[in-house]
Amino acid sequence: MAPVQKRKRESDQSTIPVQMTFKRPMYTSSGIDNAFTPQEPDNPFRFHDVPREMRDNIYSKALEHDTVYLSRFSKDKTLLTDYRLVGANKQIRHEFLNAMIMSAPVIQTRVRNFNFSSLISFLNRLSDEELYKLTTDTKYGTRVMKIQLESHIPGAGGRSPSNSLQRWLNRADEPTKKGVNVEFQYEWLDDPEDTIYVAVAAPGPKRQHHWRKTAAAAGEGLMNVDPFDL
Numbered sequence: 001m002a003p004v005q006k007r008k009r010e011s012d013q014s015t016i017p018v019q020m021t022f023k024r025p026m027y028t029s030s031g032i033d034n035a036f037t038p039q040e041p042d043n044p045f046r047f048h049d050v051p052r053e054m055r056d057n058i059y060s061k062a063l064e065h066d067t068v069y070l071s072r073f074s075k076d077k078t079l080l081t082d083y084r085l086v087g088a089n090k091q092i093r094h095e096f097l098n099a100m101i102m103s104a105p106v107i108q109t110r111v112r113n114f115n116f117s118s119l120i121s122f123l124n125r126l127s128d129e130e131l132y133k134l135t136t137d138t139k140y141g142t143r144v145m146k147i148q149l150e151s152h153i154p155g156a157g158g159r160s161p162s163n164s165l166q167r168w169l170n171r172a173d174e175p176t177k178k179g180v181n182v183e184f185q186y187e188w189l190d191d192p193e194d195t196i197y198v199a200v201a202a203p204g205p206k207r208q209h210h211w212r213k214t215a216a217a218a219g220e221g222l223m224n225v226d227p228f229d230l
Helices: 002-014 029-035 052-062 090-103 117-124 128-139 162-171 205-221
Strands: 067-070 106-112 144-150 184-188 196-198 222-224
Touching: 052 090, 067 117, 090 128, 106 117, 128 144, 144 205, 162 205, 184 205, 205 222
Parallel strands: 067 106, 106 144, 144 184, 196 222
Antiparallel strands: none
16 A cells, blocks of 8 residues: 555645746846947948949939039138038048039029139139039039129229129130130129129120120119220
């Protein structure tokens, strides 16, 4: 009988239920913060690693509806923009400034008292590729190079130094000059208080074209007169 009792005792032990216990995980405030803190990737994205062609497409897209400016006070005659890309580093700045020349829809500058020297310096510094792109795009109306005109001549009695305007008009009929085939759009910033009288001659077709657009922008505020009347 003893062996039977032993087996019964073993059988009884095998039916004893096993109780499982779980510990609730303990979270500290620092652990919760770390769970929601973005981790630095092992291989961070670097804009320089993007192929140059793709970077140029990004620049063009960024400039799609933008106006860039040529300041008459700029020493190096480069274009100005508010985009922070120009402050990234020297390489990105160079690429983005080149993109502005190649694809910015509007390049705008301000000319005071018909002094076009800053604009001429800018055109003279363009490479053949940049000049071709600018000339082609403005000719077919996909881009605009806008010249805002203003006149502030204290004590001049409404007279303006017409030789500056005459040199600009003469340049239009000289095929060796850079930018002569660029289509410019003229805009008079403010209506002059008095009529501005200038003495210019525009016998050539391109000179006449520029003069007509300049005069149309100023309306009745700009008059061409005989030089002996000044």
